[in-house]
Amino acid sequence: xxxxxxxxxxxxxxxxxxxxxxxxxxxxxxxxxxxxxxxxxxxxxxxxxxxxxxxxxxxxxxxxxxxxxxxxxxxxxxxxxxxxxxxxxxxxxxxxxxxxxxxxxxxxxxxxxxxxxxxxxxxxxxxxxxxxxxxxxxxxxxxxxxxxxxxxxxxxxxxxxxxxxxxxxxxxxxxxxxxxxxxxxxxxxxxxxxxxxxxxxxxxxxxxxxxxxxxxxxxxxxxxxxxxxxxxxxxxxxxxxxxxxxxxxxxxxxxxxxxxxxxxxxxxxxxxxxxxxxxxxxxxxxxxxxxxxxxxxx
Amino acid sequence: xxxxxxxxxxxxxxxxxxxxxxxxxxxxxxxxxxxxxxxxxxxxxxxxxxxxxxxxxxxxxxxxxxxxxxxxxxxxxxxxxxxxxxxxxxxxxxxxxxxxxxxxxxxxxxxxxxxxxxxxxxxxxxxxxxxxxxxxxxxxxxxxxxxxxxxxxxxx
Numbered sequence: 052x053x054x055x056x057x058x059x060x061x062x063x064x065x066x067x068x069x070x071x072x073x074x075x076x077x078x079x080x081x082x083x084x085x086x087x088x089x090x091x092x093x094x095x096x097x098x099x100x101x102x103x104x105x106x107x108x109x110x111x112x113x114x115x116x117x118x119x120x121x122x123x124x125x126x127x128x129x130x131x132x133x134x135x136x137x138x139x140x141x142x143x144x145x146x147x148x149x150x151x152x153x154x155x156x157x158x159x160x161x162x163x164x165x166x167x168x169x170x171x172x173x174x175x176x177x178x179x180x181x182x183x184x185x186x187x188x189x190x191x192x193x194x195x196x197x198x199x200x201x202x203x204x205x206x207x208x209x210x211x212x213x214x215x216x217x218x219x220x221x222x223x224x225x226x227x228x229x230x231x232x233x234x235x236x237x238x239x240x241x242x243x244x245x246x247x248x249x250x251x252x253x254x255x256x257x258x259x260x261x262x263x264x265x266x267x268x269x270x271x272x273x274x275x276x277x278x279x280x281x282x283x284x285x286x287x288x289x290x291x292x293x294x295x296x297x298x299x300x301x302x303x304x305x306x307x308x309x310x311x312x313x314x315x316x317x318x319x320x321x322x323x324x325x326x327x328x329x330x331x332x333x334x335x336x337x338x339x340x341x342x343x344x345x346x347x348x349x
Numbered sequence: 350x351x352x353x354x355x356x357x358x359x360x361x362x363x364x365x366x367x368x369x370x371x372x373x374x375x376x377x378x379x380x381x382x383x384x385x386x387x388x389x390x391x392x393x394x395x396x397x398x399x400x401x402x403x404x405x406x407x408x409x410x411x412x413x414x415x416x417x418x419x420x421x422x423x424x425x426x427x428x429x430x431x432x433x434x435x436x437x438x439x440x441x442x443x444x445x446x447x448x449x450x451x452x453x454x455x456x457x458x459x460x461x462x463x464x465x466x467x468x469x470x471x472x473x474x475x476x477x478x479x480x481x482x483x484x485x486x487x488x489x490x491x492x493x494x495x496x497x498x499x500x501x502x503x504x505x
Contacts, residue, residue, distance in 0.1 A: 222498035
């Protein structure tokens, strides 16, 4: 893990889940965004882009798969964005969808623009998973972005696992992310299955809920480790389906999404029941997450 | 080569049924493979069969003037194709096309209904299974109506 010299050792991302209120004084550095330059911008679909960000001065610590950054559009605001990959040794990829003022500003960023970055924050996906495990990665919509590092991990250590399956759901074929990579993932020994809710006339793939792709995926529930990220209803249905197939709830991980502001469990904006998602999440196992998925908005 | 009886026994829709009932069903079936692109049935045609899909993929569609045949859903191996034969008007509500080379076991609806009439216990169990399929599809359709992937506005 890369540690930024100016950042106190206690701020290492691996310590994030155990950050207690008493750590407030040492949290100051992570409240200061580091300037990162946009070096590339790739339009995944009309409202979604992937930005390559490279540090201009200090880099933030290297995130683990599943962690997020607070990305600052200077003069507009800051939002939590999952890390969807890395660029070289210091740069990061963030994939985001334009849904509000800040994300629209980030979406509009072009190579050469400077954004602020804080982080990484939160818990990550539990990788590497046990050897000989069957990995089942279930992504809905932009939920594929935070799962892509898990896919890269699985590609890099394909021999470690018995099987790796990626199930991808999207609203329509035009909304699918990273489509240019599916062939490489498949060639790397990953079973990639794609479905959409609505198809255009030229679509020859699957149409239906992502859970309809589960058939035949779970062959040995005891050795299955699942990762799911997407709209909460989709995660709830997916996790329930996997649990019904015998996968232990502790082996089903989901990535919660709440309105995260500070990223360091101080402001309480992301509170979900007893959990502060920015610190205790976003990745949480279904054993703990099941009751939280039914918590209504505060 | 897998026998028809094995295919029936191993299909998720029939899993756990007593062998005597599987034997009875086997009298109303035939194995059929459809090449990719083959239309299995047209919307509005009499519904006289149902199918258990063993491999391949079937696309359900409906003809929309000006848009052609619009794909509604695809059915994968392990699922059931067709339930319009169960209820009036006994006509297909959607069309079905083999999206890939698809292997199925086709059931004769009249023969299966006769089996159900002859043995109400068998009929109840079979209808119960069909209800499970119908409910799964209904729930899935309801969830798709939510348009889950349309993102909520979180920063404004």
